[in-house]
Amino acid sequence: MSLLQKTCAKIAIPDAALLALAEERLDSLTKPPGSLGRLEELAKNIVAMTGKLKPRIKHKAIFTLAADHGVAEEGVSAFPQEVTAQMVLNFLRKGAAINVLAKHAGARVIVVDMGVAADVRLKNAKKLDYRKVRIGPGTRNFTREPAMSKSDAVKAIEAGIGVFREEQKKGMDICGTGEMGIANTTASSAITACILRKDAREVTGRGTGVDEAGLDRKIAAIEKGLRLHSPDPKDPVDVLAKVGGFEIAGLAGIILAASAARVPVVIDGFISGAAALIAYTLEPKTRHYMIAAHASVEKGQASILQHMKLEPLLNLNLRLGEGTGACLGMGLAEAAVKILNEMATFKSAKVSTKLHKK
Amino acid sequence: MSLLQKTCAKIAIPDAALLALAEERLDSLTKPPGSLGRLEELAKNIVAMTGKLKPRIKHKAIFTLAADHGVAEEGVSAFPQEVTAQMVLNFLRKGAAINVLAKHAGARVIVVDMGVAADVRLKNAKKLDYRKVRIGPGTRNFTREPAMSKSDAVKAIEAGIGVFREEQKKGMDICGTGEMGIANTTASSAITACILRKDAREVTGRGTGVDEAGLDRKIAAIEKGLRLHSPDPKDPVDVLAKVGGFEIAGLAGIILAASAARVPVVIDGFISGAAALIAYTLEPKTRHYMIAAHASVEKGQASILQHMKLEPLLNLNLRLGEGTGACLGMGLAEAAVKILNEMATFKSAKVSTKLHKK
Numbered sequence: 085m086s087l088l089q090k091t092c093a094k095i096a097i098p099d100a101a102l103l104a105l106a107e108e109r110l111d112s113l114t115k116p117p118g119s120l121g122r123l124e125e126l127a128k129n130i131v132a133m134t135g136k137l138k139p140r141i142k143h144k145a146i147f148t149l150a151a152d153h154g155v156a157e158e159g160v161s162a163f164p165q166e167v168t169a170q171m172v173l174n175f176l177r178k179g180a181a182i183n184v185l186a187k188h189a190g191a192r193v194i195v196v197d198m199g200v201a202a203d204v205r206l207k208n209a210k211k212l213d214y215r216k217v218r219i220g221p222g223t224r225n226f227t228r229e230p231a232m233s234k235s236d237a238v239k240a241i242e243a244g245i246g247v248f249r250e251e252q253k254k255g256m257d258i259c260g261t262g263e264m265g266i267a268n269t270t271a272s273s274a275i276t277a278c279i280l281r282k283d284a285r286e287v288t289g290r291g292t293g294v295d296e297a298g299l300d301r302k303i304a305a306i307e308k309g310l311r312l313h314s315p316d317p318k319d320p321v322d323v324l325a326k327v328g329g330f331e332i333a334g335l336a337g338i339i340l341a342a343s344a345a346r347v348p349v350v351i352d353g354f355i356s357g358a359a360a361l362i363a364y365t366l367e368p369k370t371r372h373y374m375i376a377a378h379a380s381v382e383k384g385q386a387s388i389l390q391h392m393k394l395e396p397l398l399n400l401n402l403r404l405g406e407g408t409g410a411c412l413g414m415g416l417a418e419a420a421v422k423i424l425n426e427m428a429t430f431k432s433a434k435v436s437t438k439l440h441k442k
Numbered sequence: 443m444s445l446l447q448k449t450c451a452k453i454a455i456p457d458a459a460l461l462a463l464a465e466e467r468l469d470s471l472t473k474p475p476g477s478l479g480r481l482e483e484l485a486k487n488i489v490a491m492t493g494k495l496k497p498r499i500k501h502k503a504i505f506t507l508a509a510d511h512g513v514a515e516e517g518v519s520a521f522p523q524e525v526t527a528q529m530v531l532n533f534l535r536k537g538a539a540i541n542v543l544a545k546h547a548g549a550r551v552i553v554v555d556m557g558v559a560a561d562v563r564l565k566n567a568k569k570l571d572y573r574k575v576r577i578g579p580g581t582r583n584f585t586r587e588p589a590m591s592k593s594d595a596v597k598a599i600e601a602g603i604g605v606f607r608e609e610q611k612k613g614m615d616i617c618g619t620g621e622m623g624i625a626n627t628t629a630s631s632a633i634t635a636c637i638l639r640k641d642a643r644e645v646t647g648r649g650t651g652v653d654e655a656g657l658d659r660k661i662a663a664i665e666k667g668l669r670l671h672s673p674d675p676k677d678p679v680d681v682l683a684k685v686g687g688f689e690i691a692g693l694a695g696i697i698l699a700a701s702a703a704r705v706p707v708v709i710d711g712f713i714s715g716a717a718a719l720i721a722y723t724l725e726p727k728t729r730h731y732m733i734a735a736h737a738s739v740e741k742g743q744a745s746i747l748q749h750m751k752l753e754p755l756l757n758l759n760l761r762l763g764e765g766t767g768a769c770l771g772m773g774l775a776e777a778a779v780k781i782l783n784e785m786a787t788f789k790s791a792k793v794s795t796k797l798h799k800k
Contacts, residue, residue: 113539114529114532114537114538114539115538115539115762116520116521116650116651116761116762117651118651119650119651119760119761119762120539120758120760120762120766121739121758121759121760121761122758122759122760123758123760161797162474162796162797163474163794163795163796163797164794164797166794167793167794170791170792170793170794171472171793173791173792174472174786174791174793177786177791179472179785179786179790179791180472180473180785180786180791181471181472181473181478181781181785183784184777184780184781184784184785185777185780185781187780187784188773188776188777188780292474292477292796293474293475293476293477293796381479397758398756399757400478400479400480400481400755400774401479401480402477402478402479402480402481403474403477403479404473404474404477404478408478411777412774412777415546415773415777416758416770418546419542419543419546419769419770419773422542422543422545422546423539423542423543426541426542426545427537427538427539427541427542428532428535428537428538432537433528433531433532433535433537433538434528434531435525435528435529435532436521436522436524436525436528437521438520438521438650438651439519439520439521439522
């Protein structure tokens with residue numbers, strides 16, 4: 085069995101009995117039963133995911149995977165391709181939004197070069213949470229040829245699995261997904277349109293902020309790519325190979341590996357959502373380990389979450405990516421777990437319970 | 443001039459020019475302009491509130507005010523009245539949800555006994571963030587007589603102002619509101635129905651979880667109180683005196699004092715919302731200093747926020763109070779300010795800007 089197959093085979097449905105035990109514990113705490121709403125649901129789900137009645141959230145990590153996209157040539161982004169490499173350097177120098185929000189959440193950021201066009205070199209890279217598993221110098225332009233080979237798609241997913249497993253050794257109680265890659269909303273919309281069998285226009289937004297003409301070019305490029313290659317919606321590796329991206333494949337690997345390791349994985353926005361859709365199509369049980377951080381401005385994301393039956397925690401009109409929304413969602417997940425672990429019970433605090441039990 | 447009048451007179455509309463400067467700064471940071479959505483709006487508003495282009499959020503405090511309500515006699519709550527005092531002790535022993543979530547947000551909790559029926563005594567109270575400014579041993583049952591005198595209503599508001607000003611001396615960059623008081627959703631619904639001229643049924647929910655019969659008793663009590671006393675919707679002190687509560691009046695004072703001191707104040711759920719409505723009716727400029735933390739399950743809150751034109755940050759089906767939602771909102775406010783203060787600019791990080799400027 086390949087690493088990908090082995091990882092999928094290890095993913096199990098969480099134990100439902102733990103949900104009931106977690107609910108019992110939550111109802112014994114000094115608050116009206118259920119009054120912390122979605123925080124309580126989140127706490128219960130994390131108990132079920134981790135298999136621990138008192139899960140610990142200490143080691144937190146955001147995986148920010150970067151890669152370039154050949155389809156950028158089609159004028160589908162508001163920013164030039166060189167920005168991908170420039171932003172990777174910005175991540176490593178801790179100047180980006182993801183650095184600020186990850187620090188706020190107490191999470192480390194693991195930056196992974198999955199295939200940035202310009203080879204990023206940094207003197208002190210070894211001291212940083214930085215990895216290079218370059219599948220190639222960006223994908224090919226999928227309006228003309230497949231983005232990558234099927235074997236490179238598998239290689240990229242397995243690279244994600246490998247990165248997760250390496251990082252898990254340092255401690256990993258929860259993780260989040262993030263990315264950087266000029267034109268990667270185009271690849272994500274193509275993946276979403278294909279797997280969910282939707283029109284490109286229904287699942288394509290403005291990314292970093294293209295104008296009307298840019299949006300039309302984007303939709304045309306997606307339609308052209310899907311028409312040219314006819315990826316098989318039931319074969320996520322085929323979809324990745326034909327219209328995907330290295331960082332999207334890598335993130336699918338991260339999600340699969342986290343699910344196999346019973347580590348809750350906070351899904352950021354649209355591009356992370358497309359990676360989650362790949363992971364889910366490969367192995368539907370992954371959804372039990374996913375926490376949807378927020379409702380993105382990118383309209384394709386809502387269809388993905390609906391398909392996987394996940395409800396986003398936040399709705400803050402975010403459309404940045406990098407893992408920024410995942411950091412905010414992770415903060416809520418940690419709060420939920422602390423409620424479960426740190427509150428007094430009615431009994432221990434000598435507080436009277438309800439007059440009329442439900 | 444009274445302390446209340448002086449405080450209201452000090453509240454100014456924030457400088458709009460600062461909003462533009464904050465936006466300029468945000469657009470210079472390494473992210474697509476506006477891509478952090480409501481976090482960016484929040485950052486701009488905090489700049490305007492504080493009058494500082496680089497506001498600091500270091501000292502954070504949640505004010506949790508407690509009091510009892512005579513109307514509890516009418517069987518309007520799922521919990522017995524003794525729970526108010528028991529929960530105050532739980533707050534002081536750090537076992538409640540507010541303690542856990544405030545710690546998560548890095549905020550101190552200031553517990554204030556504004557008039558709990560059972561006099562709470564604690565040996566080491568002086569070492570704690572605990573204050574007693576008891577206006578009386580709970581309000582009177584407003585279905586029979588006014589909840590308090592008009593002079594006690596003013597005294598309670600001014601006590602809130604006093605507590606804020608004392609606490610501000612220890613450092614206060616942002617604060618949040620919270621409360622505890624069995625039957626205080628009944629008082630809050632009565633205030634909301636009166637000031638917003640709505641039917642009691644439209645703005646009354648299940649509080650800590652009353653059943654259908656309890657909800658009917660609650661609505662009947664509110665209707666009876668409003669019919670009996672006919673509070674003047676334009677005179678918030680009259681409304682407080684006739685159907686309010688000591689902790690609600692105190693929180694209105696906190697909000698007025700925070701606004702006068704240009705300290706952003708995160709408004710928790712429905713009861714805090716009723717206090718905000720009192721403060722807003724006394725001085726509409728207070729709304730510029732408010733951050734609405736979350737959309738509560740208690741249905742009256744939506745009408746209040748709509749009236750004050752505030753959009754809640756979170757929607758997590760919370761209905762606990764204490765200031766729990768305010769803690770989560772405060773976390774987002776801090777994240778927003780960090781984005782403004784800590785990110786690199788396109789220039790400093792040498793990242794290319796957009797191809798086509800908007």
